[in-house]
Structure formats: structure tokens, C-alpha cells
Amino acid sequence: MAGDIETRQKPILSVRNLEVSIRTAVGDLRATGGVSFDVAPGETFAIVGESGCGKSISSAAVMGLLPRAATARADRCEFDGQEMLTLSRREREKIRGNTISMIFQDPMTSLNPVYTIGNQLMEVFLRHKKGTRAEARDRAIFLLERVGIKNAAERMKAYPHQLSGGLRQRVVIAMAMMCGPKLIIADEPTTALDVTVQMRTLALLAEVQKDFGLAVILITHDLGIVASLADRVVVMYAGKIVENAPTRSLFRAPLHPYTQGLIQCIPSHGPAGADAPLHTIPGMVPSLIGRHEGCSFRNRCALARPECAVGEIGLTAFEADHGYRCVVPHQTLMAHWRETEGMKA
């Protein structure tokens, strides 16, 4: 099983068989079913998939930030040698914002409108480090400058509504850095931003990551971002990892038909250029309520065959660090990929 492939370095985050289910009025919803992955120190690890595929809820489970109706269980969910799911509330609070920080989707709403950004930056530091207010202030100003905010000392007194979206996301990045984390989970960090500031913000995140040598989990639906930033990628569909590969390998040889579809959906992909019609994946994501047999993607898949409906489909190893969850042999999948690529050219 490729999910069990151990990365050479000891991983900072190691997840095995993470299952999150949510109680709903119409039955239990299996938000994720047996998710496994490893994140190495210092690497950028992308989780890709369309909304509702379970990518955000997996990270929420690791952080212990699940909604009340949700429960998580896993064979292992180890961060920095500590099992996360069995921690007490207090122990978990000591990790959150300290050694793992989060960056949320919308910087317009992830800062509290009634406090100055200085207050919100210093708050995390004072919570986790035994420092004075002056130290917290210095650290905040240093980081604001580091993320490219001019007049940082002045800006400390600003309220969120006085800053633009791009600036606010910089503040959020600075806030995530306050306690010198080992891992940042960025949940769709640029989706709510103007296209013009998206790339600049991502470049900044990558720069900060390199400077401080921390790992980043990048949760996104945008494969374009993944291609330019991530070291490794897992593609999720309907609560399951369907493909797990180093970024380069994934774009060179996308095996799972869903991954292939996603890559086709990148507008700038392929040589066809502006005249080509935009690609879409037909059909809809299936409901996750109740138990399902077989592959959840089979109803939307061009290569579906009778075996797709039967049993649990495991991850097949294509290369040592590249696995895919599909019953079709990889030769056929690759042939299919070349064919669709050829049609475009």
C-alpha cells in the first residue's frame, strides 16, 4: 500500500487511517474514510480536491478543531512524536498556534474586527511563550516587517477593516509565525483574494517557510498552485485519497482518472491555448452518507468497469512514492492520459 510508504526523513506529521464521521439527521456522514499520509519536516505538502472531499476536515481533525457533531479516529495521528487524537484539551491547546498554526481561507473574516492587529498578534505569543509584552511586541513588529508590511509599528494599532485583503493575509501569515511553528496548515489561503495578490501571497508564504524551515500543508482545489509550490500532493475524492505522489511525478504521470480530470481542468494546461473549450468533469460528487462499496468516482469515470463497484479498492504502488486507488492497470491509465492529451494538441 502506497499510503504506508515511509518518507526517508522521520515525518513531522504522520497520519494512518484517519476516519472522520459526522452525525446528521439523515445518518452518519463519512467525511473521510481511512486517510493516510506523511508530511516531512520543511516540505510543502498539498491536499487537493473539490469542496466537500474531506480535505479541510482532515486537518481540522488533526488540530482537534472538529465541529461537535464530528468524531475522528485513526490508527495513528502523530505530530512531532505526539499522538494528537488522545491529547487532553489543555495539551492540545498548547500545540495549537504554538507548534502548529493555521491560516484560513478568508483574511477578511479570520481577523477579529474589534481588536487591533497588534493585540491579535501579541495574544498568541503571550499565550504560549513565557515572554513579556515588550518581547511580544518586538516579535510582532519583526514579523510584520518580514511579511513586507511597512511602518509595522504604526500598523500594529490598525484595525482589520483598515487594511486591504492582501495586507490582512500577510498579517495572518505573520500571526501564524508568532510562536515559531514547525507546521503551518494553510486552508485555501488565497481563494478569497484577488487574483493579482494570490501569487504574491503564496510566494511570501513559500519564502517564509524556507527561511524558518517549517512544513506547510497546503489545502487547495487549485492544481495550478500545487504545481508551483508543493513538493508532494495527495488528491482526495469523496473522503478518500485517490492518488499520492511527488508533485513532479503527479503531473508527469497522473494515473487516477479523477486526477487526470483535475489536471485537464486547469485552464492554462496544454498547448491548445485560448481557443480550447474549458474542460469540466461531468457528473456530481456522490453523497457520503452511509456505507459505499467500490470506487466513489466510477459514475463519473470514462474507464469504469464492473470491478469498480466491488469491495474496498486499495492503493496500488506505481513507483515507490507514487500510489493510486484504481482497479485499472497503470498502463491503461497512462494510455488514456496520453490519448486525452493528444486530443487537445
Added chain:
Amino acid sequence: MWRYFAKRLGIALLVVITVSVISFGLLRLSGDMAQSLAGEGATAEQVTAIRQLYGLDRPLVVQYFDWAFDAVRGDLGQSLVSNQPVFELIVSRMQVTIVLAVLSLAAAIAVAVPLGVFAAVYRNSWIDRASLGMAVFGSAVPNFWFALVLIYVFGVQLRWLPISGSQSWENFVLPTITLSTMVMPQIMRLTRGGMIEALDAEYVRMAWAKGLSPTVVFFKHALPNAILPVVTLSAVSLGFLLGGSVIVESVFSLNGIGSLAYESIRRADFPVVQSILFVLSFVYVLLTLVSDLINARIDPRIRLN
């Protein structure tokens, strides 16, 4: 902040002037004052004499400005019944009402806000349901009946508390419970609603992700964002309480502004009725101004725009 304050103050002044005109006009519209002052069997000459005595024969505009200029100087005229200055009369009766209103509102907030917060945090739990039950009880039960039950239980049966008068603090316990039970439900439900919205906001998720303790998340990050409408409602409730409750005051034999208003209306004591109306609207406007300022203090988006 100062620009905001100046703007609010200007608006408040305009409202006070408008209200004074309306209250003055409404009272004149309610009937011929001279006629009702003269009484049932008065002759036409007597009515004319009274009309001239009180200056009611002058044009309305003149009467209004005459009254308004005196009012600005703190002279609200004299009671037609007791000949006491109206200002003194209102001040002496207002004291009891103010004490009772402030106590009742404070008690209501002290119970309603924490309860609203916990009801929102533990949505659909027993505490949420219990507080909903209290809210329904508080708004549904007639306050005179509730007051009588309190008097019966704590005054008559247990003999813990006095049942009437306003001599010591003990006299205020039962009226305060009665009135705060009345205003508590709305404050509680509004706090709960605001908190539910705030708890779902991204900045609260962020606060959790920062590893802050539940107390800090609820009270520092969520509550200030939920409390703005509660502040406004509290100001309105205080205005309502300061208006005095004739029923609650008479059940507990407290001589507050409510009973003064009732007596004055019954005796056609126009200067008093007119002044109570004006003073209470003035208080309402003042409270609204104060609540706007508190909200501006809490939310920078209000004061910095």
C-alpha cells in the same frame, strides 16, 4: 470618535425638540384643557376665566415657546393639584424609579448575558432548553401576578422580605426580581442569537486555532461581536423601566414615576403629565445616545468610519 459623537449629539438634540413639539401637541389634541379643568358643571364664564388664567387662549405656537423656554431653564411649571413645582415633584418620585430600574436592568444583564453565552455554546443542551424555558416564563407570565406570588411566598409565608414601601434596600428585592424577570428574556435570547452567529465566524475558528482557552474564545473573541444589539436593547429596556410600571409600583406600594403619571392623568394635572412625557422621552434619547457611544467604544468600525 469625536466626530461620531458630535453627529450623534446633533441628531439627539433634534429628536428631543421634535418629541417636545409632538408631546405638547398631542396633549392639546386630547381635549379642551380649560373645560376639563373647570369640571363637569362649570359655566361658560368659568371656563373662559380658567382659559385666560392659564394662558390657554393664546396661539399654540406662543404657548409652546413659553413652555419650552421655561423647560430649558428647568422650570416645568406647577402642578394644578398640589401647586408644587413640577420639577421637584418629578425628581422626588423619580428617585425610587431610578433605583428600581437600574437594579432591575443590572440583575437582568447579570443573569441574561452569561446564560445567553452558555445557551449558545451548549446549543440544544439542557442548559439551552432550561434558559429557553425561563425566557418563555419571563415573557409570558403577567408581572402583577408574579409580583403577588413573590409577595405571598417570600413576604407572607416565609416572612423574609417586606411586601411594601421603600424604606430600606429590602423593599427593593421583590420589585427588582419582578421587573428583571420581565426584561431578562429578550436580553438572553438576543445574546444567544448573537453568540451563535459569532461562534461560527472565522475569527472564532482562528481563536481556537491559536490555542486560546475557551473562556478567552467565548468572552474576548465572540462576545464583543455579539453584544452590540444587546447594548441597544438594554438601553431601550432601561428607558422602559424608567417609565415606571404603574402595576408593579402599586402592587408594592412604591411611589415612583409610574404612579405619579397615573394620578396626574386621572386628575387632569396637565403640566405634570406634559412634563413626565417630556422628561421620559428626554431620558430615552439620552440612553440611546449612551448606547450608541458604548457600541462605538466596542466596535472600531463604528467609531472610525
